[in-house]
Amino acid sequence: MIVVEGLRKRFGTVQALHDVSFTAANGRITGLLGHNGAGKSTTLRILSTVIRTDEGRALVDGSDCATESLQVRRSLGVLPHASGLYPHLSGRENIHYYARLHGLPEDQVGPATAMLIERLGLSEVVDRRAKGYSQGERLKVSLARALIHKPRTVILDEPTNGLDVNAVRMLRELIRELRTSGCCVLFSSHVMQEVAALCDDIVIIAHGRVVVSGTPEQILAATHTTDLEEAFVRAADGVAA
Amino acid sequence: MNAVTTVFRKEVLENLRDRRVVFSALVFGxxxxPIIFALTTTLMSKRLIRDQDRPLKLPVVGVEHAPNLMNFLKENGADIVAVDLTESSAMAAVRSGERDFVLIVPDTYGDKLKTGGSAPLDFIVDTSNSGTSSGANRAQRLLNAYGQQLATLRLLVRGVSPEVLQPIDVRTLDIATPAGRSLLILGMMTYFCFMSMLMGGFYLAIDTTAGERERGSLEPLLSLPISREALILGKILATSAYMAVSLLLTLIAFSIVLLFVPLEALGMSANFGPRIVLSIFAIMVTFVPVGAGLMTIVASFTRSNREAQTWLSFVMMIPMAPVLFAVVNNTKPSVPLMAIPSLSQHLIATGLMRGDQIALGHVAASLASTLLLGALLIWVATRLYRREAILG
Incomplete structure (x- = not known):
């Protein structure tokens, strides 16, 4: 469960977030939709406690991202924008590293990794160095790394960028599985079809503000159209005008 | 497993697989x-030996005017080469380097000697040519010795003690130990040791901060449930481990090289047994936290790998400067100097090589100031890691 209330964030002279509020419920997939530079990554970075908000607050399962950051990071699985794998380590070693830093007991590191390797179909590549991985292989290992501690809340930052169709399908399937198991899934994208294909709730963000949010039906109603693509364009550009 | 240990182990393993890191840390430095050191000392001693053993080749104009002098020179190892040159052509020959030096015996030489006067000899030499100076010195020493001999004879003939001509008798007592004489060369050794120690941690300091940020792996790492202090501490420890191993390997390489370098031929000997090597390591390793902290701080300010490399190459010179200064000036150890990290390790290490008694107060002062600065730098590094700007 993610609750975000009135986030504001300034980097130097740039006001990245003006007013961002939304809720992402457990057992649902929430899409954070916006153009490049709208403030998606900044919002996700505040949630993952890497940066702090200037005003407002962000809660993950009731813990404040600013004051109880360690508790938040424990319950969070983050798939970052860049895969950030260590090229000289094998996929398995990359996953083990995160498992240990999440504090998994040593005797569970191996089995937990093995389970994800099987689920993601990684067994053929997982003992090779990450340097030679394809885009899809990198994504799978990053996913395994992000999910190794069975997080209740999963944040994915533009996960489908640059992926081929098979990898995208695999990812969607996995995200739906996470929903079924009761996780709160928040993922960002700048592609409406992506969000429409997957999300139960949509939050459209433009110029650092949430312009509209709700189920796809609610968004269509609010923007007086029948096409989600059109709804996104109207909502995002309505603020700029 | 503890987060610091996990980070430490991963950084050590990952960098061990990076050929560039291994090459610069464990091979290059x-x-x-030691190879540069071995080459220079071997060349130096070879030249010294060659100059000593080679007969002095002395070109002489007018050999026939001074048969006794020629005999004296020959007896003392000079190889007389009779040449036929005028004064000006002899000068030209020396100037052009065709001859190292030329001795000219004027035809008035014999008459002046007979009448008890001062017999003229012209020795043409180019003192700006360092390559010929040792030969020229030998020739001049021989000529002076001959003159001394003649003077003694003349005084004896007149019934005067030759000591009249020696109102003072300077005896030079050289107290330099063979190890002491090798100090300029051995002083350079601590410089090399610092150099390879810093090189050992160079790429790790960059890779664990600027590199991690550039690859985009820092952000997910920071969203893990570990404190940033633990993270940076593990990284600094890994950098320190590489530095310590580089230092130890360098010292061992030096001690092996010194077995084969003809230091004795240079009138030097080095105190470099296993015990001394370990003592030097123990003293110099206290500098590792300072170096690791300093490099990590600089690397976390920079935005990219390349920028970090540029800056670090400069920053590495800071701890080296006092060492170089001390080597050149032959600085003597004192308590205030022991407060300067890197200089204090240099002074104590060279003292150990020289076989000096090391004052415990010096060691304590060096240890205290160095470890304190190291702790301070590492603390600053952890503070820097708490900034948001660390993400770049």
Missing amino acids: VLLA
Whole structure:
């Protein structure tokens, strides 16, 4: 469960977030939709406690991202924008590293990794160095790394960028599985079809503000159209005008 | 497993697989310095030996005017080469380097000697040519010795003690130990040791901060449930481990090289047994936290790998400067100097090589100031890691 209330964030002279509020419920997939530079990554970075908000607050399962950051990071699985794998380590070693830093007991590191390797179909590549991985292989290992501690809340930052169709399908399937198991899934994208294909709730963000949010039906109603693509364009550009 | 240990182990393993890191930390620095050292000392001693053993080849104009002098020179190992040159052509020959030096015996030489006067000899030499100076010195020493001999004879003939001509008798008592004489060269050794120690941690300091940020792996790492202090501490420890290993390997390489270098031929000997090597390591390793902290701080300010490399190459010179200064000036150890990290390790290490008694107060002062600065730098590094700007 993610609750975000009135986030504001300034980097130097740039006001990245003006007013961002939304809720992402457990057992649902929430899409954070916006153009490049709208403030998606900044919002996700505040949630993952890497940066702090200037005003407002962000809660993950009731813990404040600013004051109880360690508790938040424990319950969070983050798939970052860049895969950030260590090229000289094998996929398995990359996953083990995160498992240990999440504090998994040593005797569970191996089995937990093995389970994800099987689920993601990684067994053929997982003992090779990450340097030679394809885009899809990198994504799978990053996913395994992000999910190794069975997080209740999963944040994915533009996960489908640059992926081929098979990898995208695999990812969607996995995200739906996470929903079924009761996780709160928040993922960002700048592609409406992506969000429409997957999300139960949509939050459209433009110029650092949430312009509209709700189920796809609610968004269509609010923007007086029948096409989600059109709804996104109207909502995002309505603020700029 | 503890987060610091996990980070430490991962950084050590990952960098061990990076050929660039291994080459610069464990091969380049470790081998380069001892090899340079071996080459220069071997060349120096070869030249010295060659100059000593080679007969002095002395070109002489007017051999026939001074048969006794020629005999004296020959008896003392000079190889007389009779040449036929005028004064000006002899000068030209020396100037052009065709001859190292030329001795000219004027035809008035014999008459002046007979009448008890001062017999003229012209010795043409180019003192700006360092390559010929040792030969020229030998020739001049021989000529002076001959003159001394003649003077003694003349005084004896007149019934005067030759000591009249020696109102003072300066005896030079050289108290330099063979190890002491090798100090300029051995002083360079601590410089090389610092160099390879810093090179050992160079790429790790960059890779664990600027590199991690550039690859985009820092952000997910920071969203893990570990404190940033633990993270940076693990990284600094890994950097320190590489530095310590580089230092130890360099010292071992030096001690092996010194077995084969003809230091004795240079009138030097080095105190470099296993015990001394370990003591020097123990003293110099206290500098590792300072170096690791300093490099990590600089690397976390920079935005990219390349920028970090540029800056670090400069920053590495800071701890080296006092060492170089001390080597050149032959600085003597004192308590205030022991407060300067890197200089204090240099002074104590050279003292150990020289076989000096090391004052415990010096060691304590060096240890305290160095470890304190190291702790301070590492603390600053952890503070820097708490900034948001660390993400770049």
